[in-house]
Amino acid sequence: MAGVATEKATVPGLAARMAAFRSLGGNCEFGFVQRYCGAEPSGLLRFSYTPLDDLIGALETRFERYGAPSDLVLAPTETGVYYCRSRTYNIWSNTQRAVAGTDHDALLEREYGRVAHLKARMLADLATGEKILVRKADAGQTDADFQRLAEAVWRHGPSTLLRVREAAPGSATEPLRRTGDLVLEGSVRRFSPGEQAWDVELESWVALCDAAYAAHAGVAPASLTAAPSADAMRLPHGTARHKGRHREPGLSAFTKLLDTTRFDPAKPYVFSAWVRIPAHALPERVFAVMGRERLGWCDADLTIRNRWQRVWAAGRVGDGTDRPCVGLGLIGDAGDRFESRDWHLREGPVPDWSAPPPPEAMGFFARLRDRLGG
Structure with a gap:
């Protein structure tokens, strides 16, 4: 649980704050948000898509069959990139490797090793509850659906969940609010379109995550003003x-x-x-x-x-x-x-x-x- 915010508390830089979050596999969008902020945490579901029911099933079984023999398969996509799919849990992970020129068997072996390593780390993170877990609200997702996800997470430990909604067109984003002891909710201006998960609306994502970090860590929100660089070049200011x-x-x-x-x-x-x-x-x-x-x-x-x-x-x-x-x-x-x-x-x-x-x-x-x- 977060403590009382104090002005004296040291707030880490933006990259370190963003590294305190872990994606729960809505798609690759939040992974790109972290990358654009200079954070590259190793997360099991960071660049993955997982339907909600499958994710809940994976959490309820401690991802036991994820990465078991014959569970993983490489699937080429229309974009020419390999995705790694779990037959058991329907987790689709972007390998970020082009089909052309990639050794299929070597990549599959690498994915088995990656899943084994990151699965153990995720279970450890879930047990401590230190990370903020991010899940975008899918179209048609109900409060009851999200509650099932939260309960599956809390079987492991006291993790805080951040539920992210997409603001209605032309509407302002919702400020962060706490809707439960371990649940935070807010919105961003828009989600990334379709297969273009890299096309993020970064400003509202950063504002929401900074507010969530402050609420979780018990510190005052950081100043998000870009800091003048000591070596920044001189640029024109007049019209x-x-x-x-x-x-x-x-x-x-x-x-x-x-x-x-x-x-x-x-x-x-x-x-x-x-x-x-x-x-x-x-x-x-x-x-x-x-x-x-x-x-x-x-x-x-x-x-x-x-x-x-x-x-x-x-x-x-x-x-x-x-x-x-x-x-x-x-x-x-x-x-x-x-x-x-x-x-x-x-x-x-x-x-x-x-x-x-x-x-x-x-x-x-x-x-x-x-x-x-x-």
Whole structure:
């Protein structure tokens, strides 16, 4: 059980907080949320899909037959990746190995070893109750269904469960609330679509998980503002005007090269900017760019015109001989244009949520200072 929150309690960094969670196998989405936050915990169901009834059956039998001889089978998918399926519990795990060029028998042997190791770790985690267990609310799932899952978990130990719902379109997310001694509930703006589990709505996921961690650990919620990096490069803050560079629709990039020696290749960094698209422009896309390995992002909403909106992209600088870039991109033709201002590059997976948008209209002297970059 969580204790009383105190201001003096030391709150670990975001990656460490996200490592305190374990997925209960809704699909791969939460595994990508952790990855985008810099956390790579080894979880039995982290990149897995398991129907609720099968998951409950596995918990009730301590996953006894999971990984037993002849239980596992490799199944190629439409995306060209092998999934490993449990015949007993209908657990489908993404091996993240392409069918082409992969030794089937060697991969299957590896999966048997992985399941044996991670199953023992999961049972140990369930016994201590130290981890927060995450399960997305499936379509049509009732409170009684979730209660059956909770009771199956609590057969092992006092784990806290986080039940995550998808907010209704156009509705605000629900704040985290405690609905039982060991049950937390909240929502994110949207779940990842279909087979694109990597396309997560990172901001609301991070906010929900941070609140859940604080409630579970008995600490004050952490500040989720992206911390300014001591080595972050200087970027423009005044208003800049951008237009497409091609007669036919194509990519026009407005970027700057990164000095990779000034960044930790393993840490996530987030670039954000405010953009304003005029009413007469018809771009196909306006978006942010950051580094080699793109993590979370938020493109411009093309239905919003003549008003500032924030775009951002998080990524890692990574390793490589080429220099990655940071900035903005436009897909459109020479008639498409937009404005931008307040470029920021900071360490972290999400931007500063508290930063206010620029004023929609400025007086003469304010415009002059803006043009001069003041």
